[in-house]
Amino acid sequence: MNQGISTTPVSAGQPLLVAQGLSKRFGGVQALKDVSFTIEQGEIFGLIGPNGAGKTTLFNVMTALYVPDAGSCQFLGADLTRLQPHQIAQHGLARTFQNIRLFRSLSALENVMIGQHMRTRAGVLGAIVRDRRTRAEEARIEARAMQLLDYVGIAQRANEVASALSYGDQRRLEIARALATEPTLLALDEPAAGMNPSETQVLRTLIEKIRADGITVLLIEHDMKLVMNLCDHVLVLEYGQVLAFGRPEVVQRDPRVIEAYLGQGAAAELGVAAGDAESGRGEGVPHA
Numbered sequence: 001m002n003q004g005i006s007t008t009p010v011s012a013g014q015p016l017l018v019a020q021g022l023s024k025r026f027g028g029v030q031a032l033k034d035v036s037f038t039i040e041q042g043e044i045f046g047l048i049g050p051n052g053a054g055k056t057t058l059f060n061v062m063t064a065l066y067v068p069d070a071g072s073c074q075f076l077g078a079d080l081t082r083l084q085p086h087q088i089a090q091h092g093l094a095r096t097f098q099n100i101r102l103f104r105s106l107s108a109l110e111n112v113m114i115g116q117h118m119r120t121r122a123g124v125l126g127a128i129v130r131d132r133r134t135r136a137e138e139a140r141i142e143a144r145a146m147q148l149l150d151y152v153g154i155a156q157r158a159n160e161v162a163s164a165l166s167y168g169d170q171r172r173l174e175i176a177r178a179l180a181t182e183p184t185l186l187a188l189d190e191p192a193a194g195m196n197p198s199e200t201q202v203l204r205t206l207i208e209k210i211r212a213d214g215i216t217v218l219l220i221e222h223d224m225k226l227v228m229n230l231c232d233h234v235l236v237l238e239y240g241q242v243l244a245f246g247r248p249e250v251v252q253r254d255p256r257v258i259e260a261y262l263g264q265g266a267a268a269e270l271g272v273a274a275g276d277a278e279s280g281r282g283e284g285v286p287h288a
């Protein structure tokens with residue numbers, strides 16, 4: 001079912017985002033070092049790695065919260081690293097945050113309506129005078145926000161304040177708010193963190209639906225079952241560098257990934273052993 005959440009035509013397999021040579025240092029810490037990769041249109045792209053590997057720094061560089069020391073990130077005809085943070089969503093990239101960032105005292109509906117504010121044409125004067133055009137725009141924004149709450153499965157909570165929602169519902173509300181900016185690429189920073197198994201299952205279904213509706217998804221996640229079941233490609237970072245890249249079934253068997261991140265226990269849980277795959281070494285480091 002496509003409820004019209006995306007307006008961008010999808011050409012599956014075409015490059016959508018091309019990151020080249022991204023580097024970022026904080027004092028003595030090299031958080032990112034020469035990171036290059038390509039996200040294809042229509043895919044779910046996973047980003048994994050141990051704590052401190054540089055995943056959030058990479059998200060922050062891609063969304064212009066940090067200026068990289070070197071490198072570029074081409075996306076829909078612009079270098080994201082040269083934009084201002086407020087231009088990122090207008091440009092078609094929306095994100096959620098590891099630590100949920102909702103307006104806690106506003107209702108779920110209002111939170112999603114705020115996500116659409118950049119599309120509002122009426123402006124401040126219109127909001128004060130509340131002319132016919134402003135009222136029509138407000139009605140349209142509210143109807144769209146309700147549609148998005150329904151899309152993520154929490155329409156029945158529309159009028160509850162965000163802080164009263166369960167943790168899983170707050171995360172889904174964050175996704176609805178990000179979708180309100182009508183992104184081409186949706187970046188989710190640990191969306192399953194703190195979720196119980198049934199909430200994670202609902203999240204998985206939602207992410208699959210978002211992709212099926214034409215939005216490309218970038219996913220940082222520590223839940224390996226979710227990553228390996230959902231993603232088309234997985235990029236593994238370690239100490240700010242690309243350790244491995246490839247299809248999940250290959251990456252999860254890569255001895256370097258098992259040693260640096262998954263551990264033998266997690267690999268066994270996923271039903272794999274190091275070197276099971278033909279190559280045993282993923283698809284190597286991607287070059288954009």
Ligand SMILES: Nc1ncnc2c1ncn2[C@@H]1O[C@H](COP(=O)(O)OP(=O)(O)OP(=O)(O)O)[C@@H](O)[C@H]1O
Nearest residue numbers: 026029030031049050051052053054055056057058
């Ligand atoms: N604003 C900052 N100032 C100084 N150091 C930072 C800053 N942000 C990140 N770092 C450092 O950069 C490195 C990468 O951190 P980052 O948060 O990107 O890793 P991560 O892979 O997202 O980790 P986690 O899985 O724990 O969220 C770490 O050593 C971290 O301490």
